[in-house]
Amino acid sequence: MSVERSVFPVVITGAGRRIGLALAHHILARDLPLLISYRTRNAEIDNLEALDACCLQADFSQEASIEAFAAEVTHRCRGLRALIHNASTWQAEAPDKPLITTLEEMLRIHVHAPYLLNHRLAPLLCEQGVAGGDIIHLTDYVAERGSEKHIAYAASKAALDNMTRSFARKFAPYVKVNAIAPGLILPNEPADAASNQRAVSKSLMGVTPGVQEIIGLVDYLMASQFVTGRTFPVDGGRNLRS
DSSP, X not given: OOOOXXXXXXXXXXXXXXXXXXXXXXXXXXXXOEEEEESXXXXXXXXXXXXXXXXXEOOTTSHHHHHHHHHHHHHXXXXXXXXXXXXXXXXXXXXXXXXXXXXXXXXXXXXXXXXXXXXXXXXXXXXXXXXXXXXXXXXXXXXXXXXXXXXXXXXXXXXXXXXXXXXXXXXXXXXXXXXXXXXXXXXXXXXOHHHHHHHHTTSSSOSOOOTHHHHHHHHHHHHOSSOXXXXXXXXXXXXXXX
């Protein structure tokens, strides 16, 4: 499937599962053209293609794949409405894996990929004039708190959060750049009732709210003509727990 060059699609990275997948279906339900990246093909990708989404395989742990994805988007699209950085992987430091490997993978996926894609695709996002384009970074509440078990992950998400403000300054007034920092939005996979309940109990609200919390915020940010350079925590007050 090839995106028409006369329309401005939304790009979502890592849209093959969970929050990214829900956002993809929401964008399609709004009758907006959609282009996504996925790392591993699954039945959900087949379904998105059947709904007329353009689905491109990309492994953002490899710099060449990041550049190839940017080149393919540029080839297919005359402009972009929004770029939503959802691609992510959650890795803990482990004794059977070199620490530098974990750090490099976290930085490449959460920092290198958004950094390069924002630069490469900025001309397309600027095509709609003042406040006409959006970049949204999906970070994590641990970017503020840190994590003793996921140090490289938390550090990379913190870097992505910081880039939100830098890119907001760089691309204003044409592109608004914001970040969403979720806590536990959906139950962890694979399913572990005890682990999920412990995670839920760490927030003040005591629930896993579901993807609509993220979808509603994405809609708000895309509709705004004025909000840029901000990070929006969606953690149920987890930051207030000791």
